[in-house]
Amino acid sequence: MITAKSVSENLQKLRDQAPLVHNITNYVVMNNTANALLSIGASPVMAHAPEEMEAMAGIASALVINIGTLSKEWIEGMLIAGKTAQKRGIPVILDPVGAGATDFRTQTCHKIIAECRPTIIRGNASEIMALISSDVKTKGVDSTESSEKAVELAKTLAKESGAVVSISGPTDFITDGAKVLSIKNDIPLMPKVTGMGCTATTLTGAVAAVCPTSLEAAATAMAIMAVAGEMTLPLAKGPGTFQSHFLDSLYSMNENDIVKHLKL
Amino acid sequence: MITAKSVSENLQKLRDQAPLVHNITNYVVMNNTANALLSIGASPVMAHAPEEMEAMAGIASALVINIGTLSKEWIEGMLIAGKTAQKRGIPVILDPVGAGATDFRTQTCHKIIAECRPTIIRGNASEIMALISSDVKTKGVDSTESSEKAVELAKTLAKESGAVVSISGPTDFITDGAKVLSIKNDIPLMPKVTGMGCTATTLTGAVAAVCPTSLEAAATAMAIMAVAGEMTLPLAKGPGTFQSHFLDSLYSMNENDIVKHLKL
Amino acid sequence: MITAKSVSENLQKLRDQAPLVHNITNYVVMNNTANALLSIGASPVMAHAPEEMEAMAGIASALVINIGTLSKEWIEGMLIAGKTAQKRGIPVILDPVGAGATDFRTQTCHKIIAECRPTIIRGNASEIMALISSDVKTKGVDSTESSEKAVELAKTLAKESGAVVSISGPTDFITDGAKVLSIKNDIPLMPKVTGMGCTATTLTGAVAAVCPTSLEAAATAMAIMAVAGEMTLPLAKGPGTFQSHFLDSLYSMNENDIVKHLKL
Numbered sequence: 001m002i003t004a005k006s007v008s009e010n011l012q013k014l015r016d017q018a019p020l021v022h023n024i025t026n027y028v029v030m031n032n033t034a035n036a037l038l039s040i041g042a043s044p045v046m047a048h049a050p051e052e053m054e055a056m057a058g059i060a061s062a063l064v065i066n067i068g069t070l071s072k073e074w075i076e077g078m079l080i081a082g083k084t085a086q087k088r089g090i091p092v093i094l095d096p097v098g099a100g101a102t103d104f105r106t107q108t109c110h111k112i113i114a115e116c117r118p119t120i121i122r123g124n125a126s127e128i129m130a131l132i133s134s135d136v137k138t139k140g141v142d143s144t145e146s147s148e149k150a151v152e153l154a155k156t157l158a159k160e161s162g163a164v165v166s167i168s169g170p171t172d173f174i175t176d177g178a179k180v181l182s183i184k185n186d187i188p189l190m191p192k193v194t195g196m197g198c199t200a201t202t203l204t205g206a207v208a209a210v211c212p213t214s215l216e217a218a219a220t221a222m223a224i225m226a227v228a229g230e231m232t233l234p235l236a237k238g239p240g241t242f243q244s245h246f247l248d249s250l251y252s253m254n255e256n257d258i259v260k261h262l263k264l
Numbered sequence: 265m266i267t268a269k270s271v272s273e274n275l276q277k278l279r280d281q282a283p284l285v286h287n288i289t290n291y292v293v294m295n296n297t298a299n300a301l302l303s304i305g306a307s308p309v310m311a312h313a314p315e316e317m318e319a320m321a322g323i324a325s326a327l328v329i330n331i332g333t334l335s336k337e338w339i340e341g342m343l344i345a346g347k348t349a350q351k352r353g354i355p356v357i358l359d360p361v362g363a364g365a366t367d368f369r370t371q372t373c374h375k376i377i378a379e380c381r382p383t384i385i386r387g388n389a390s391e392i393m394a395l396i397s398s399d400v401k402t403k404g405v406d407s408t409e410s411s412e413k414a415v416e417l418a419k420t421l422a423k424e425s426g427a428v429v430s431i432s433g434p435t436d437f438i439t440d441g442a443k444v445l446s447i448k449n450d451i452p453l454m455p456k457v458t459g460m461g462c463t464a465t466t467l468t469g470a471v472a473a474v475c476p477t478s479l480e481a482a483a484t485a486m487a488i489m490a491v492a493g494e495m496t497l498p499l500a501k502g503p504g505t506f507q508s509h510f511l512d513s514l515y516s517m518n519e520n521d522i523v524k525h526l527k528l
Numbered sequence: 529m530i531t532a533k534s535v536s537e538n539l540q541k542l543r544d545q546a547p548l549v550h551n552i553t554n555y556v557v558m559n560n561t562a563n564a565l566l567s568i569g570a571s572p573v574m575a576h577a578p579e580e581m582e583a584m585a586g587i588a589s590a591l592v593i594n595i596g597t598l599s600k601e602w603i604e605g606m607l608i609a610g611k612t613a614q615k616r617g618i619p620v621i622l623d624p625v626g627a628g629a630t631d632f633r634t635q636t637c638h639k640i641i642a643e644c645r646p647t648i649i650r651g652n653a654s655e656i657m658a659l660i661s662s663d664v665k666t667k668g669v670d671s672t673e674s675s676e677k678a679v680e681l682a683k684t685l686a687k688e689s690g691a692v693v694s695i696s697g698p699t700d701f702i703t704d705g706a707k708v709l710s711i712k713n714d715i716p717l718m719p720k721v722t723g724m725g726c727t728a729t730t731l732t733g734a735v736a737a738v739c740p741t742s743l744e745a746a747a748t749a750m751a752i753m754a755v756a757g758e759m760t761l762p763l764a765k766g767p768g769t770f771q772s773h774f775l776d777s778l779y780s781m782n783e784n785d786i787v788k789h790l791k792l
Contacts, residue, residue, distance in 0.1 A: 027291050027555050028294040030555050030597075031722060035767060039720060039766065039767045044669075046596070048597065052598075055629070055631065060668070069294075069310055070313055073599075104315045139284055140284045192302045192515065194299050194302055237516070238509075238513070240303070244768035248766025291558050292574050332574070333558075333574055362573065362575070365573070366583035367580075368579045403548055405573050406548075406571045456566045457563065457566065459562075500776075501773075501776045502779040503776065504563070504567070504772035505773065
């Protein structure tokens with residue numbers, strides 16, 4: 001269960017603790033996700049070299065692995081950081097960007113899941129489905145399936161992997177394999193801005209760093225995205241101004257905004 | 265020939281089909297070009313690993329190769345994707361960023377042209393000239409020549425390479441070696457925003473995915489850039505706000521905007 | 529010594545000469561720093577491949593090395609470019625991003641300092657301190673120390689390395705080991721926007737390209753950052769809109785703005 005009150009309390013905890021979130025992420029969104037972490041009150045670091053993965057994951061409070069612009073050279077760093085994080089007991093979040101578009105991506109996700117045991121997997125509907133069913137194909141990085149349709153496979157993935165699974169879409173669904181939480185704010189401009197999914201993933205890492213329950217952490221992050229989206233919509237005239245104002249919304253969000261906008 | 269009407273019809277086709285555009289592009293502009301594709305109505309994917317180039321170029325409707333932050337490791341992926349795209353008959357667009365600044369860039373472009381046979385080459389005046397004449401030097405990634413001066417060499421490049429050549433500048437010129445089309449909107453702030461040329465290239469890929477004639481596709485993309493620039497100018501107070509509003513303009517552009525602003 | 533008048537004169541020189549600034553920098557900020565250079569009137573190029581480092585550093589007027597997303601593969605390029613720049617006598621600026629967070633970063637900085645002899649080192653307080661004292665730890669890329677506390681170690685670093693050392697913080701301090709200059713504008717939103725430090729570093733390169741005294745160049749760049757920050761604050765509603773308006777401020781900045789806002 002999450003409520004406007006619990007979201008607000010976790011957000012306050014995040015701002016008080018300003019956790020260091022270590023990101024191994026894609027080139028397209030690094031700037032957006034670093035800014036989203038700073039705006040919400042966390043401290044971002046982007047680092048991927050195998051030589052420093054033990055050290056960096058060793059001082060972080062959460063690790064985010066995002067395969068958006070995957071290459072062989074980066075997988076080694078992801079695995080070292082993931083194992084270090086797992087050993088230290090800090091949350092590991094996986095964003096399987098483009099799983100289902102190429103075997104290279106799908107198989108790399110399976111390897112990360114097997115070796116690093118992520119605590120939360122967050123993706124769009126067809127990425128999540130592709131991790132369970134080889135019939136599902138992703139259109140590059142855009143979903144070809146509805147989040148509603150993905151819920152059952154997400155439960156299976158959660159049970160098999162031991163991770164909470166978080167599916168973004170017009171309605172977001174978050175499941176630990178048994179319970180399913182949903183966030184019902186539908187922000188039409190969001191899929192028109194690159195990196196909104198990746199931003200959701202990195203905020204999931206930030207919340208998980210301060211909130212011990214993965215299901216609650218994952219749902220809280222999606223709630224923060226949704227509230228920021230609602231705050232931003234009346235200010236944006238299109239995807240470009242949406243992007244700027246969205247960061248401002250993360251920065252200024254308070255309990256009133258959450259109570260006013262969150263649709264559970 | 266292009267007209268406001270033909271530009272508008274191709275834009276509508278693009279929005280209806282939402283083609284997947286596979287980009288192998290530079291670190292500086294990935295976010296901008298992904299957002300430009302989303303804003304205009306296409307679906308972007310950024311991917312470069314040799315391991316997934318056949319698969320990714322195999323599901324795309326156009327391939328964009330941009331050498332802006334070139335390294336040896338990326339050339340292999342560019343060549344595999346380029347050959348896959350050529351075999352499938354989808355458009356291949358080359359942006360020779362910084363050709364003429366270093367031999368490494370100029371020679372890599374020659375290799376890509378020879379092995380992947382791009383359907384359209386889009387660059388600034390000195391980049392285009394440097395692909396034909398070794399006397400021309402580019403100042404990093406900024407042109408040292410006028411687009412007017414580049415037209416004759418662009419015709420030669422078009423004839424030798426078999427590609428349509430698109431030169432951006434205060435006036436844009438697009439040629440297939442015989443005909444020359446021009447777009448005469450001159451947007452002074454555009455060269456002050458990084459990645460505007462790269463954005464023109466990726467939109468060229470998006471239009472080419474839905475418009476079978478390379479000359480028309482290349483000119484249509486420059487027309488869309490020009491109209492978006494004109495729409496944005498009164499809203500921007502400098503290069504920073506120009507960047508945000510430009511995406512909004514791509515998103516909201518309709519036939520009236522094209523009729524009102526396009527200068528052929 | 530710097531004054532509003534000297535800052536204004538150096539800015540005018542920069543705009544007149546439009547120096548080419550070669551950046552080997554991190555993935556997170558490439559877009560921001562390229563845009564900052566364009567907005568202030570310089571010409572940016574981002575390039576890192578060992579194959580073209582002699583050529584690119586060979587036509588540039590300044591070289592900026594920033595280790596923000598360091599990997600082994602990039603160090604070779606940094607060293608070739610740094611030695612080429614040193615041989616040509618153009619300014620070399622080092623940004624030791626995350627020094628003190630991992631040994632890999634700290635040791636790479638020591639290697640660059642030893643082999644390329646940077647003319648200016650610009651970082652936050654704990655990064656600068658970590659280059660002299662192994663007791664200091666950086667929280668990822670965020671400082672854990674005050675700039676006031678870093679001044680004495682910065683003097684030592686300046687004397688040992690032969691570089692001017694520039695520390696950013698609520699008050700910026702710039703020292704050649706003997707003299708200490710300071711900029712006292714304190715812009716609270718700046719640490720909430722990623723890449724503001726990296727932007728300061730690249731502008732330091734642009735100013736150093738036209739201003740022969742490293743101490744004056746480094747302080748002038750921090751003054752330009754401070755004035756742009758003051759101009760931007762009343763326009764920004766948070767970190768997102770700050771980022772856009774900051775570029776506009778760099779673009780429009782004139783002598784009056786400098787006189788009005790600069791706090792020395």
